[in-house]
Amino acid sequence: MTDNISNNIKISVKSLYKIFGPKPQSVLQAVKDGMGKPELMEKHNHVLALQDINIDMVDGEITVIMGLSGSGKSTIIRHLNRLIEPTTGEVLVDGIDVLKLSAEELRIMRQTKLSMVFQKFALLPHKTVLENAGTPLRIRGVGDEESINAEAQKWIDRVGLSGNENQYPHQLSGGMQQRVGIARALTSNSEVMLMDEAFSALDPLIRTVMQDLLLELQKDLHKTIVFITHDLDEALKLADHLVILKDGAIIQQGEPQDILLNPNDPYIEDFVSDINRARVLKVRSIMSEIEHDLPSNEENCCDFDDTLEDVIAHSEGEILKSYVVMQDGKPVGALHMKDLVKALVPRVSSTPSAKAS
């Protein structure tokens, strides 16, 4: 799998460091030699925001960067469109180093390639929904007013706001405002969408609806989406590639199922111990090699991408059964209910705190 994705990497972040403080360059070497965040703060009064970040983001996939507040996730996403200048490192978008662009080139890159959705929506309060959605095209200065409005209207309809286009943002609920934010990003027709905690300010029910909306849009549009969140459930739901950040450093990245089953750090074990594994884990992650003595008629119940919850519902609680797993109508593996039940229990953690929780 790693082989075929390396071909179409859209965004590549290479050994990115960010240090906040009066003279970041002067302490950079110390950080590279392994000085940690608390020590840097104490000795040099600089804040280490990001250290040695390397991420490859695949074209058409959702990359989720997850971490608690202060872990540097918002700082990373602002490096991708250079709202923040790094201390050192490279950010390649389509092979072009964003950090080497001139101010003018950077503006054009932001206008055409990188759109952004914000946690606090950041809509223009004095413009209507339609005008807000058309902002990216108006900034670029392409097309007449009529074609801009037509394009904006198309995306407003697409995000389910038909009929609201002449309202002002303050007349809309938070969820609707964020739909405008998404419509605005889509109107720019950029290949990359940066979403900075886009759904964190919404209440849980609306958040789920918005996540579904995003996944549904993504099914047709195949954008490269970089999504920031502090919510693990959200991360697991959306991510094709999950990056977990702690104190400005990546502690694990990869396929979310893989991280869930094989956390490589007590911090992540702590994190994943709280979630509903049956809903998140998929059959493909726990199935075993295909066995020929399995009954392959009525018992081949499960699709490759079903969640364990689906299987449990299907088995009606029987734990001695085994199933054949199908993908596109062909058997690809076997699922033993015994393994399924084992997978529901987080791996016995080395830290007592994880056990307690």
Added chain:
Amino acid sequence: MAFYDPIINVLGLREWCDSTVVKSDTPKSMAELLADAAGKDSVETAWYDIPFPSLDNLNQSCGAIDRTRDMTSGVEAVFLDIKDPLKTVLDPLTQPLSWLLDGSLYLFTHTPWWVLIPLVLFLSFKVTRSWPTVILVAATFFFFAFIDHYTYAVETLSIIFVCTVLCILFGIPIGILMSKNDWFQKINIPILDMLQTLPSFVYLIPLIFLFSVTESKLYGIAIMLYAIVPVIRLTDLGIRLVDKDIIEAADAFGMSKKQKLFGVEIPLALPTIMAGINQTIMMALSILVIASLVSAPGLGTLVLRGIRNLELGVGLISGFCIVLLAIMLDRVSKKALSRINAAQDH
């Protein structure tokens, strides 16, 4: 012998001090006169009566040190020296202000009342869209006209109109520059503080020296210097207070600086800027009374007459008219402000 003599001697400055001959005909200070009157040559000083080493006290021990009186007359001399070149530069530069003020006065006072009053009412409806405010304006004008204060009030209004428009024209760009440039802001804030706290009469003193009292730009400059401060300050503040998230979004979508300024920052700062304009109008009105000392026409002249001739009734009535005018201007500009606020409530 004066108190600081020994110190001067110890420091070896005696020769330098005596090198300047003290002119005998210079006026004496109050302390010296008192000492003379008491018939003593020099006053014996007790140890706890140490005089502060001020210019006057040091001068007694050392003639080379100037007295405070010499300092103030020095300032005056410097000002008088630069006055002529300054005038050559400033006079033509500020001449358009005189024309504007005079032209506007002519226009306002020569428009018949039955044209001007409906025009004012129409404009106030245009900016406020509020009938109660228009009724207030109408009532105010009819009251002025009824008690024969109409011409004075219109003169006042004309001056305020010209000065406020000019304050906005200069003040908003200065405010924008201040919000964009921290250094420019640091330099400007003390100047604005000074303009705002300087007693209004002090403005007039150098202006009287520079320009002739008969020229209208004299009071025009005084009013503008005083009234421009709020619009500058609040423009700067308004733009600095624009939601950082929205600015970030504007950057993220690749807005140019110009697009950001005119499409985001000024529209979002507009309520604050309008509050500044409201304050500017109020301050222009308040200094206009004082400016009547230097021949500014309008209601202020009546107040001045009331004070000068002790005509209590004239002073009180014209004072009341000024209050009415202030209330009217304030309500109209506040109503216009609240219309903008309502349009972008968030």
